[in-house]
Amino acid sequence: MIGFVTSYIPLLLKGLAVLGFIALSAMFLIWLERKISAKIQNRLGPMMTGPHGAFQSVADTVKLLLKENIMPTGADTTIWWLAPFFVTVPAVVAFLCMPFGSHFIVHDLNVGILFICSITSISVIGVFMAGWGSNNKYSLLGGMRSAAQIVSYEVPLLLSVLVVIMESGTLSMQGIVRAQELGWFFLKPNVFIAFVIYLISATAETNRVPFDIPEAESELVAGYHTEYSGMKFAMFFVAEYTNLFIVSAVAATLFLGGWLGPFRPSMFWFLLKAYTIIAFLMWIRWTLPRVRMDQMMGFAWKFLVPVSLVNVLVTGWLLVVKG
Amino acid sequence: MLSDYIVIIFFILLGIAFISAAFTVSWLLRPRVPSKAKNAPYECGEIVSGTSRVQFNIRFYLVALIFVIFDVEILFTVPWAVVFREIGMTAYWEMLLFIAVLGVGLGYAWKKGALEWR
Structure with missing residues (x-):
């Protein structure tokens, strides 16, 4: 029994590292998004908390922790409570086979890319649960639109992933990266078309401008998470920015050679590529x-x-x- | 093979624990002062009118139906994509036929107006 338990301690440590990365990455991305939007709109953005507002996300987290939990009357209690779990848990589980480096991977599943695609699709159920459970017309409209949009863009997204699977002949994430040692896939014209389709679909999957109809703030207030406050709202935000990281990291792995680079450490190249794609998506937004x-x-x-x-x-x- | 499933289940539990921990900390710290007006569903400050579970456009269900067809098709295509280079030309022509049948289906849905959004 003790041997059985201790054999899973490395897995526990890796899992905690992933959770830490998710929290830090979401906070960093929220700060980055506010800074990039400020630069594009000729503003300064957050400046007061820390150098260049670097601790703004920390302050926001503390604020959201202390906020009251407001459940709207007539809400479907169970569904309303479960929705944040269904949105956020898939984002955590998708990190299971994310190839951060040549040896930095929690568990290299032999069906890696299929697993990531299928587990992240579950979050659409959470989005729709949030929309339905809130007993709010804006939430329901946002949830419906989001479900329709995510399932529609799922098809071209998976078809562009299929092109990479055909080129590499494997579903394992590390296998796909190693198949690109002779040349990154996006340099081939047909895979480049798949790359562009993937980026467009990924923008729609993460509900970002120009495809932010589910959250269109000028018509739907905030879409499916209108009625969520405090930590539940924070969980929707964490899920949104973690999903942004996941689609960008998958794009970097499938099309840009993942952790391959001219020198070590391999993790540096993976994060550089992933955050470059994130910055590009923010620029578009x-x-x-x-x-x-x-x-x-x-x-x-x-x-x-x-x-x-x-x-x-x-x-x-x-x-x-x-x- | 079994360890794969254990790792996946472990990660699902870890995700649930992560959210539960955040909710518990918030539950310990947050104030509780509910009121009738505060708990009313948000409708831009107006008094709520009618139910929010309204009738919906049939197009949403049509899209969901077409999605199911294409999603199953892609699931069929994934194993083919992994091994088709070893099988060669035969596999290619079979998939061409398969996608052509689906293409006819997509064309039919298109012509019937299932893809229009009015």
């Missing part, structure tokens, strides 16, 4: 206007899905003819 619902759904089903299907077939043809 604060530059583009919001698209309309019909434009967004039409773009997914009438343009991205056919293009991705053709791209999969072209990739297959190139690989078969080459041998």
